[in-house]
Amino acid sequence: MGKGLINTPTGTIVGFCAIEKPSTKFDDLGVYSCQVEFLGDDAKAMKAVVDGLMADSLKVGTQVTRAAIPPYTIANKTITIKFKQRAVIKTKAGDKYNKIIKLFDATGQLIEKDIGLSAGSEVKIAFSTYSWAVPSLGCGVTLQPACIQVIKLVKFVDKDINPFEVEEGYQAAKKVTTNPFTTDVTVDTVDVTVDTVDADF
Numbered sequence: 768m769g770k771g772l773i774n775t776p777t778g779t780i781v782g783f784c785a786i787e788k789p790s791t792k793f794d795d796l797g798v799y800s801c802q803v804e805f806l807g808d809d810a811k812a813m814k815a816v817v818d819g820l821m822a823d824s825l826k827v828g829t830q831v832t833r834a835a836i837p838p839y840t841i842a843n844k845t846i847t848i849k850f851k852q853r854a855v856i857k858t859k860a861g862d863k864y865n866k867i868i869k870l871f872d873a874t875g876q877l878i879e880k881d882i883g884l885s886a887g888s889e890v891k892i893a894f895s896t897y898s899w900a901v902p903s904l905g906c907g908v909t910l911q912p913a914c915i916q917v918i919k920l921v922k923f924v925d926k927d928i929n930p931f932e933v934e935e936g937y938q939a940a941k942k943v944t945t946n947p948f949t950t951d952v953t954v955d956t957v958d959v960t961v962d963t964v965d966a967d968f
Contacts, residue, residue, distance in 0.1 A: 771895070772893045772894065772895055772913055772914075773816065773893070773894055773895075773896070774891060774892070774893050775803070775805070775813060775848075775891055775892045775893075775894070776805065776809040776812065776813070776891065777809070777889050777890070777891055777918050778803035778804055778805045778809065778813075778848075778889070778890065778891075778892075779803065779804045779887065779888070779889050779890075780801050780802070780803055780804075780884070780885065780886050780887065780888045780889075780890060780921075781802050781803070781804050781847060781886055782802050782886060783800070783801075783802075783886075784800075784801045784884060784885050784886055784888075784923075785798070785799055785800050785801065786799055786800075786801050786868055786870075786884050786912070786915060787868075787870070787881050787882070787883075787884055788881075789854035794853070794854075796853065796854055796855040797853070797854030797855065798851055798852070798853055798854060799851065799852045799853075799854060799866070799868050799912065800849070800850065800851040800852075801850055801851075801912070802847050802848065802849050802850070803847070803848055803850065803890065803892065804845050804846070804847050805845070805846050805847075805848065806844070806845055807844075810841075810844065810845060810846040813839075813846055813848060814839070814841070814846050817837055817838065817839055817848065817908070817910070818837070820896050820898070820908045820910075821834055821835075821837050821906075821907065821908055822834075823898060823908070824898040824899070824900070824906040824907055824908045825906045826898075827898045827899065827900045827906055830900075830902070831900040831901070831902055831905060831906050832906075833905040833906070834905050834906055834907070835901070835904045835905035835906055835907030836904075836905075836907070837907070837908075838850075838907070838908065838909065838910055848910065849910065850892060850894055850910045850911070850912045851909060851910070851911065851912075852866055852868065852911040852912055852913075853866065854866055868912050868913065868914065868915060869913070869914045869915070870882070870884070870914075870915050870916075870917060871914065871915070871916045871917070872916070872917055873916065873917065873918050873919075875916070878917070882917070882920060882922065883920075883922035883923040883924075884915075884917065884920065884922075884923070885921055885922060885923035885924075886921065887921030888917060888919060888920050888921045889917075889918040889919035890915050890916060890917055890918060891915070891916040891918065892912050892914075892915050892916075893912075893913050893914040893915075893916075894910045894911055894912050894913060895911045895913055896908050896909070896910060896911065897909045897911055
């Protein structure tokens, strides 16, 4: 059960971000996800929105009457909200279709290539909601990102890649690797006679 899109104010992505490429760590079909921090009045506004959605979710389950854990945490007057969306949707008829989260730049122009969106980026998220009721968990809501506007980009940097250019200055000593096969070794050969009747090999 879902609603139309809801737009967030500007927040900052924190932690693991799998928006451009879904993660398959817990789901072989992939899940898009990110966590976004909101501060001050924006934090209060987003908490009110999500709390309202959580209250609405209680109307979903006829036999489940308790609320599940909300999709946010609060610490130091900051709210961190979790967004996630399955990369592949299965219909009741057994059909499957792929979901893609569209990215837009600060001017509203569609971004058509990977940009390395990662933690530290400032974004606005347009999301839909999915309310659910599970006896073991309670009634809850999933916030599903549909579109993301990138206000400030912080690119993902692979820690194994050297981010520096060549400069004049200090040079570390080069590591010398000894090749154990460069020295010619003379090996004496011995003729061996094997009894072919009892030999195993």
